[in-house]
Amino acid sequence: MADSSTFRVANRTVAEWLSSFPSMLILLLAIFLASGExxxxxxxxxxxxxxxxxxxxxxxxxxxxxxxxxxxxxxxxxxxxxxLRNAEHDPLAAMLGVDxxxxxxxxxxxxxxxxxxxxxxxxxxxxxxxxxxxxxxxxxxxxxxxxxxxxGSYKRLLLCLLLLICAATTTLARHHISLRPVRTLKDHYVSTGAQLLANSMLTLSAFVYRQQELIAQADGIQINHFYLHAFWIAGFGFLALCNLWQLARPPQTLERGGSTGKALLTIPLYSFMCLSAGSQFMIGGYYHGISVYLGMMMEMSNMFLNLALYIWIGMMLKQTRLAHLVFDLFRPWKMSPELLCFVVLIVTAVPTAYTGASGIFVIAAGAVIYSELIRAGARPQMALATTAMSGSMGVVLRPCLLVVIIAALNNSVTTSELYGSGIKLFILTACLFFLFSQFARREPARIAPFAEALPQSLKRMLPLLPYVLLIAAVVLFFKHVLDRRLDEFSAPIILPIVMLAILLYEFLLTPKNKRLQHRLEAEQEGHLRAGSFEQSVRFATNETTAHIGALLMLMALSVSVGGIIERSGLMEALPTQMPSVWVTMAVLVVIMVGIGMIMDPYGAVILVNATIAQIAFSNGIAPLHFWMMALISFELGYLTPPVALNHLLTRQVVGDEEVERAKISSGPFWVRYEKYLLPISVLLTALLVVAFLPLASDGLHDWLFQKVQSSYSVIPLE
Known part of the structure; x- marks a missing residue:
């Protein structure tokens, strides 16, 4: 994206000045507004x-x-x-006297x-x-x-600008999320044509919505944030113009020909969602329906700005050597591939929790995880499975943003309760992964002797100590100087400062020859690493811009899909009272997994909270039990075809060629499809255990979903 042009101003391309630079300013402004009070x-x-x-x-x-x-x-x-003069003109003064x-x-x-x-x-x-x-x-x-x-009153505008700038960048870079990459000319025309239709539909919807609100204003109804309509119309119109330009100038590197069936799979997921939701709205005469639900997204501007900050955190993490240094700790132990995959999932759960959602961590560290697992001897299919799952283990741990959103949307659960149950479910899922990972192992689990591995591992901890001290210094500064400790509410504010400090440390204290060596290592693994602090921040922001555009467009249209589901009456068709709590849970499990397969996590939480949650509560399912079941169901959906969002993100960071090389055409069924079967088996088993066993045992239910007194207050979403 950033290197598409050779013309530079102040060492930046025109694309960087128009996309990543304003995006960085918006992200920094979001940090300021979040911490300004x-x-x-x-x-x-x-x-x-x-x-x-x-x-x-x-x-x-x-x-x-x-x-x-x-x-x-x-x-x-x-x-x-x-x-006295006033009394002369007072008719009562003659009767009452002047005193x-x-x-x-x-x-x-x-x-x-x-x-x-x-x-x-x-x-x-x-x-x-x-x-x-x-x-x-x-x-x-x-x-x-x-x-x-x-x-602070313009947060909606900041989110609107961020989404549109990043969406334009993603469109021009051809970086939108789809089931299959564009390889042929037919793929290009089908994919870009579908985007043109979707963006034209979004432009029409925004225009009609503005006209409707003009009529409402004429009738004396007060309209808030009316100025946003102009930005939506101009932004979506520009995206449509970008698609027209791309149709007229297809890339020269594409293959000739192609099949229609495969070409349909190259249509970005947001275009599928837009065309399906928009057509349903239009059939019902609700031409501005998509824009109405975009407005609902703007009501949660804090949440989506925090999500963008988490993506930036992840991309800055990718520019550091932290992941490599952590893997260096494991090498002396010479673990078997299956055991190493298990350890990697345990370790990556923490940064997953701190990067807000599973997909963000896959984008940030997926390439490093995959290459390190392959280097350690892991099977390619298992390495892909572990990479895709690396973003799923930490979504129930503190301070994951998804849990904060659940607590903010309803008063029936608190973040402390969700995190308390989450740590137990995390242990359960980790143990299940270890068991299922042994199905196709080629050798017994092994680990180097402690006397041999521990001294080497401790020695390799020394390069990590400066990072630990630096992180501690930033956290303590916020705690003692700004009276803000690191928790689920402050993480989007503090962590970008932590990553900027780490990047500055690596530039100032790492010798130039070492920086060059690290850069060459990164290029061998397929991603770009900078040689200076300014370049590191710039490269991270460039990648952030493309990923924000892809994810926020997907989430924005996912909210509209949720609106179609909500308006269709499907949820109302569910009986409010079911025969038993077991039947209720079975129905909810199927619905939750299905929603996870077609929607992003944030849109799914919003839809479920508005429609399905009350059905569960009225049928005797405890709110905490329901939401923990929902989180596992969503993660199972993100790893299950036909969409399997985390696998799509893994493909983006690992590379199409590597994923194709990892395919196996012969051998046992489990080995050939391990990248899908392993995560599905783990999360499906965990889901069945979490959903149904607590219904059979009151003691297990009370222990697993224990109500606690929380000292945290839930922050508003806007």
């Missing part, structure tokens, strides 16, 4: 500790208008005369003069204490307060 409150505390009565010093005070030293006797006489209390007037004027002198004294005292340091500090503090207040 905390920063402002801490600045106020610093001001109060540094300057007494800072609350007075920070305010812009005008000079009092009252007169401090007045002639009281003259004022008293004037007031008495004025009241002007001169002493009361004097006392009132004396109190007024005391107040005036107090104002002047305060004003002069404050003015005398406003030093250049105070002026500079209050300018900073007031600027941050103004920025947080004013810019």
């Amino acid at each position: 905390i920063i402002h409150s801490q600045l106020l505390k610093v001001g109060e500790r540094t300057w007494e009565e800072y609350f007075l010093l920070r305010a812009t005070q005008s000079e009092p208008v009252c007169e401090r030293d007045r002639d009281l006797e003259t004022e008293v006489a004037r007031t008495v005369q004025e009241r 002007v209390d001169e002493q009361a007037i004097r006392r009132s004027l004396e109190r007024s003069q005391e107040v005036c002198r107090g104002r002047w004294d305060t004003y002069e005292r404050v003015q005398a204490r406003i030093t250049p340091g105070v002026k500079a500090f209050r300018t900073l503090e007031a600027g941050i307060a103004f920025g947080v207040t004013e810019l």
